[in-house]
Amino acid sequence: xxxxQIEGGDExxxxxxxxxxxxxxxxxxxxxxxxxxxxFAEWFDRRIYARAQNRVGPxxxxxxxxxxxxxxxxxxxxxxxxxxxxxxLPVFMFAAVLTAYFMLPFGFFFYPxxxxxxxxxxxxxxxxxxxxxxxxxTIGLFLIGWTSSSLYAVYGSTRTxxxxxxxxxxxxxAGLGPAVLAGTxxxxxxxxxxxxxxxxxxxxxxxFLVALVALQAKLERIPFxxxxxxxxxxxxxxxxxxxxxxxxxxxxxDLEMVTGAAFISAIFLGGYDGTLYSIQIPAVxxxxxxxxxxxxxxxxxxxxxxxxxxxxxRVRIDQMVAFSWKWLAxxxxxxxxxxxxxxxxxxxx
Numbered sequence: 001x002x003x004x005q006i007e008g009g010d011e012x013x014x015x016x017x018x019x020x021x022x023x024x025x026x027x028x029x030x031x032x033x034x035x036x037x038x039x040f041a042e043w044f045d046r047r048i049y050a051r052a053q054n055r056v057g058p059x060x061x062x063x064x065x066x067x068x069x070x071x072x073x074x075x076x077x078x079x080x081x082x083x084x085x086x087x088x089l090p091v092f093m094f095a096a097v098l099t100a101y102f103m104l105p106f107g108f109f110f111y112p113x114x115x116x117x118x119x120x121x122x123x124x125x126x127x128x129x130x131x132x133x134x135x136x137x138t139i140g141l142f143l144i145g146w147t148s149s150s151l152y153a154v155y156g157s158t159r160t161x162x163x164x165x166x167x168x169x170x171x172x173x174a175g176l177g178p179a180v181l182a183g184t185x186x187x188x189x190x191x192x193x194x195x196x197x198x199x200x201x202x203x204x205x206x207x208f209l210v211a212l213v214a215l216q217a218k219l220e221r222i223p224f225x226x227x228x229x230x231x232x233x234x235x236x237x238x239x240x241x242x243x244x245x246x247x248x249x250x251x252x253x254d255l256e257m258v259t260g261a262a263f264i265s266a267i268f269l270g271g272y273d274g275t276l277y278s279i280q281i282p283a284v285x286x287x288x289x290x291x292x293x294x295x296x297x298x299x300x301x302x303x304x305x306x307x308x309x310x311x312x313x314r315v316r317i318d319q320m321v322a323f324s325w326k327w328l329a330x331x332x333x334x335x336x337x338x339x340x341x342x343x344x345x346x347x348x349x
Contacts, residue, residue, distance in 0.1 A: 028291075029106045034098070037295075038254035039063040044299065045257070045306045052310035063254075070247035078240050080149035086240075089140045089147075090248040096136035097252055101259045103130045105188035105266055125185045127267075131172055134260065137252055138164050138218060141227070144249070145237030156236025159227040159317050163217055166324035167224075171214035173332035177207040177339040178267040187263075191271040201270055203342050206335035208268040210328050212301070215260045216308055217320065219253065223312035224320055258298060261305070265297035 026032060042063040050057025077086055103121045138160060145157025179185050181200050182193035194201055217224040220236075228236030235241075238249060265271060272290040315323070 025102070029101075031098070034101055034255060034258070035251070038251060038258050039067060041258045041261070041299070041302050042254045045302060045309070048303060048306035049310050052307070067247050067251065070242075070250070071244050073243040073246075075243035075245060076240075078149050081240065082147035085143055085147045087245070089144050090245050090252065093137040093140035093252045094248060094255070096133045096140075097255045097259055100130050100133035101255065101262075103133070103187070104259070104262050105191045105271060122186060122188045124189075127175060127179055127185045127187050127190070130187065130263065131175060134218070134256070134263075135164070135168065137256055140252075141237045141249075144241070145239075148237075148240040150240050152234050152239045153237050156227045156239070160220070160237055162317055162321060163220070163224060163227065166321045167214040167217040167328065170210050170324060170328035170332045171218070173329065173336055174207040174211040174214065175267065177204045177332075177335045180336065180339040180343055183343070187266060190267050194267075194270045195272070198270060200342070201268070203339055204268055204335060206331050206338070208264065210332045210335065211264050211268065212304060212308075213328060214324075215264065216305055217324070218260065219257055219305070221305065222309045223315045225314055226317045226320060229314060257302065257305070261301035262294070262298045264301050265294065269297045269300075271297070 023030070040060075040063075043058060043060055046063075047057040077083060099121070103126050105122065142157045142160045142164070145153035145155075145160065148154075178190050178194070181203060182190040184190060184193070220227050228234075228238070238246060241249060272294045
């Protein structure tokens, strides 16, 4: 898998490289797209949740209206809060999840057009860095509650940290299974491996299920919405947030959802269909079909998360921690051992 070089080459290569950079970081799958896709995923999630409860749910543009409305609202800062952290933590959270998003293996979308994959933020070991970056927004939620000088927020932040310690290990172990099978810590390499060897996707079924549950806990969604339990803690860590800060934090949660779903669809569901590149169809058609396949799988993951949200009731924090260490972590270890066995023993698949 080659990486398009930004420097060097003739003038036309430089122009194409510049266009590719602008398209990638600004338009598709850049900032404009991920922001819109995050709000769309929020609408889709709310719609599915409403239909499961025999309600109509919001219109398509409602999340966009909510975001714009919150951006125009008055902002209040608690008198005893740490002003600097209270104001700028949403920015750091947004930067972390956006960087993690750009590390996803999107470069193959541009192969039909440029003849090369464009992986600007792809490198060996990016799987571990991605999981680390996805932890930062959760730590940000903890710090928001801890520094806001609100009793409800402090309780919510401690629950956030308790959940983080519980689900992070199973999520990491679940991600190791595909990496072991593919023999690489690079997400683009994992996607390429599973597109060349689709039968190996079935090896990581347990890891897929563990990753789904862990992502649900990471997003603090039912049944793991313990840190923001409305009947107990109002809004949890965010109880003192309003205006632009609250809008930005809600957007970060939406971006976390689509980024986590895209991550699962990439390393557990194969991402795009690599056989498209061997079919004699126009390059633009390959680009569109590949992108649609990837994002349809991402929406499928969001749909499963929505069904989980609509099916179960909230659990207690001690039940969540016990479930993670007694079930999720052992299942993730079993999945990893199966991957090692399949990798080491020849002729298994």
